[in-house]
């Protein structure tokens with residue numbers, strides 16, 4: 153297992169990133185929202201200087217090698233800031249982390265040093281316009297001598313505007329999903345933007361079309377047919393990180409609501425003194441507290457070397473439901489002015505809705521959770537276990 157930074161080094165790194173978020177990136181948010189564009193020339197140097205690109209990359213590749221427990225508060229803080237930057241940082245770190253776990257030595261050597269400084273970046277190409285994911289994929293990689301010939305298309309691929317590499321999920325045989333590490337400038341791949349998104353403004357989530365794209369067999373990650381396992385491992389931790397983003401958005405919505413409730417006066421009293429408003433605040437706090445606890449549990453299990461498919465899907469699902477309820481209530485606490493851009497609540501509300509879709513819709517999270525429960529999953533026995541299990 154990679155060596156994580158000491159508590160003191162971690163604290164220093166975290167403080168540096170939090171000050172960059174609020175002192176340097178926050179002043180850019182209005183412009184990003186208006187232009188629906190993240191200016192790379194300004195944002196990249198800030199992210200690079202405080203070490204964001206290498207947070208989950210092991211130290212031997214020039215990264216910080218954070219544990220998931222150490223990384224969670226940082227990605228949550230980005231979610232408080234702005235969804236577009238959060239999604240960019242999330243995908244960069246999640247899939248550099250995935251490559252560090254599933255990639256071969258040559259693949260890691262070729263990508264991870266550059267990824268740690270932000271010169272390179274790995275994006276994840278799974279979703280397709282004309283097919284479902286997993287066994288239903290339509291993208292094919294046919295072996296021809298020492299190459300694969302890839303045909304098919306992907307869409308909604310985050311960071312498609314700058315990623316140097318894509319982990320492309322494709323069928324190498326009718327019932328065999330494999331993962332290929334594809335360089336951006338490979339002849340035969342066309343990368344196009346899609347229309348702008350509801351929230352998380354400024355990120356790009358493009359369409360990739362592969363037409364007889366030839367990649368060397370060395371692009372295969374692991375062996376043919378291991379793609380489904382790679383997919384599940386990568387998505388498992390990425391789902392926890394989406395839930396951490398739900399937590400960040402929910403925490404900020406709660407903080408803003410508490411402030412607004414104390415400031416807004418009607419009938420001679422702050423609305424914070426009204427029982428109905430107090431109930432909204434209490435319900436928001438309960439969701440935040442529950443999500444914090446779930447995330448701490450899931451992250452500590454992963455950091456201890458355990459697989460956590462059930463916990464990851466439960467966190468992802470509960471997180472999106474919690475942030476949905478919290479942002480609904482935050483809008484009600486703010487009243488009509490909350491529907492305008494006067495307060496960040498309008499943006500947090502839109503940003504949060506991506507969490508329904510990232511790393512699988514609710515249907516998938518229910519399916520994985522049910523599969524684990526019916527397959528004999530046991531909760532830890534801190535509460536005494538169950539006589540009927």
Ligand SMILES: Cc1cc2nc3c(=O)[nH]c(=O)nc-3n(C[C@H](O)[C@H](O)[C@H](O)COP(=O)(O)OP(=O)(O)OC[C@H]3O[C@@H](n4cnc5c(N)ncnc54)[C@H](O)[C@@H]3O)c2cc1C
Pocket residue numbers: 243275276277278279280283284307308309310311349357506509510511512513514515516
């Ligand atoms: C901003 C953004 C960024 C994204 N980034 C990435 C990325 O970087 N890489 C990537 O690969 N993908 C990415 N995605 C795609 C995202 O993961 C998918 O949109 C999501 O998993 C849902 O898949 P879909 O869009 O194909 O939905 P669809 O498959 O069209 O599903 C539509 C609805 O039908 C339901 N449904 C579909 N099939 C079944 C079934 N068999 N049984 C029951 N219900 C079903 C779904 O649950 C859903 O409710 C991104 C999406 C967005 C919006």
